[in-house]
Amino acid sequence: MILFNFTEGISQTQKIKEAKIKFDLPNDKWSLADQKSMEGLSLYVFKREGLLDSDGREVISNIAVIIEHAPDTLGVVEFSLFKRMQVPIQIEKVLTSMDEQPLLHFVNAIGYKGSYTDENELAHTVYIVHLINENKGVQIIMDITSNLFGVIEEEFLETLKSIK
Numbered sequence: 001m002i003l004f005n006f007t008e009g010i011s012q013t014q015k016i017k018e019a020k021i022k023f024d025l026p027n028d029k030w031s032l033a034d035q036k037s038m039e040g041l042s043l044y045v046f047k048r049e050g051l052l053d054s055d056g057r058e059v060i061s062n063i064a065v066i067i068e069h070a071p072d073t074l075g076v077v078e079f080s081l082f083k084r085m086q087v088p089i090q091i092e093k094v095l096t097s098m099d100e101q102p103l104l105h106f107v108n109a110i111g112y113k114g115s116y117t118d119e120n121e122l123a124h125t126v127y128i129v130h131l132i133n134e135n136k137g138v139q140i141i142m143d144i145t146s147n148l149f150g151v152i153e154e155e156f157l158e159t160l161k162s163i164k
Helices: 076-086 146-162
Strands: 012-016 021-025 030-038 041-048 062-069 090-095 109-117 123-133 136-145
Touching: 012 041, 021 146, 076 109, 076 123, 076 136, 123 146, 136 146
Parallel strands: none
Antiparallel strands: 012 021, 030 041, 041 062, 062 136, 090 109, 109 123, 123 136
């Protein structure tokens, strides 16, 4: 008997009403795990089904979306610099909509591919996007341990490209 899973690979559009943006989760292995509003911030956390790493640990990749008010006078570069000082990462690549083959199509945004080491000495690779839309500053953080990044990177890229 052959069974087909027709939802595999079908994207799911997520609308973030506070920032008036949307993006696609790459497949049905991703879902909204948490949503909170607190003291002027809104947080959405999307998680993927777990993957086993080479040490037998279950690793759950996530995409966090953090929304806050951004003053009219604040540009995306200044917003990004401020946010990068709060969460330092080792930057490997900068992403903009002006790149020759852009991964990021949202015009008022800047993104980064980078890495960091967590408190358990595990290396992580991340994509981080900072954008401003209608006086809302948005951070999108896509995170997984570096040893599984190659497995998840295409899913992250699909989501990056879909941000509108």
